[in-house]
Structures are given as structure tokens and as C-alpha cells.
Amino acid sequence: MNEDILKGKFKQLSGRxxxxxxxxxxxxxxxxxxxxxxxxxxxxxxxxxxxxxAEQQIKEMEDA
Structure with missing residues (x-):
């Protein structure tokens, strides 16, 4: 996942x-x-x- 996509999803991800x-x-x-x-x-x-x-755990969270 690139930085722009992560920025866009950050608010959703921050709680998780x-x-x-x-x-x-x-x-x-x-x-x-x-x-x-x-x-x-x-x-x-x-x-x-x-x-x-750490990268694996982030990817798992993004895919959830």
C-alpha cells in the first residue's frame, strides 16, 4: 500500500x-x-x- 492510500485510510486505521x-x-x-x-x-x-x-502486522491490519 503506498503512502497516499495510507494517508487516505489513516483516519479509519487510527482507531484500530x-x-x-x-x-x-x-x-x-x-x-x-x-x-x-x-x-x-x-x-x-x-x-x-x-x-x-512490523510490516506483516500492518499489512494484516490493512487487509482486515
Whole structure:
């Protein structure tokens, strides 16, 4: 999913993102708005995920 599509769906996804990854703050979400690579980095930082695992979990959420 490219950055433009993610930006368009971000409002829909933000609730699911907070539900799944509760350690992400509102400030984190503002920083990530539409930036998949930043979301991947935040998941790695806060949850100790590998880049591949973070990307896989984001894809699963997008496909849900």
C-alpha cells in the first residue's frame, strides 16, 4: 500500500492502530499520519518487533 492510500485510510486505521498497539500515543499517531515507514519504526521501538514482523502486522491490519 503506498503512502497516499495510507494517508487516505489513516483516519479509519487510527482507531484500530490504537486498539492493537496501545502504547502508541496520540502524538505518535500524528507523527505517523500516512507514513508507513514511521509506523514500522515506532512498532520496532515500542514493541521490539523486527522490521519484517512490523510490516506483516500492518499489512494484516490493512487487509482486515
Amino acid at each position: 492502530i490504537k486498539a492493537k498497539w496501545g502504547e502508541l500515543t496520540d502524538d505518535d499517531l500524528k507523527l505517523l499520519e500516512g507514513k508507513r515507514d514511521v509506523l514500522v519504526g515506532k512498532l520496532q521501538e515500542k514493541y521490539g518487533l523486527t522490521k519484517e514482523k
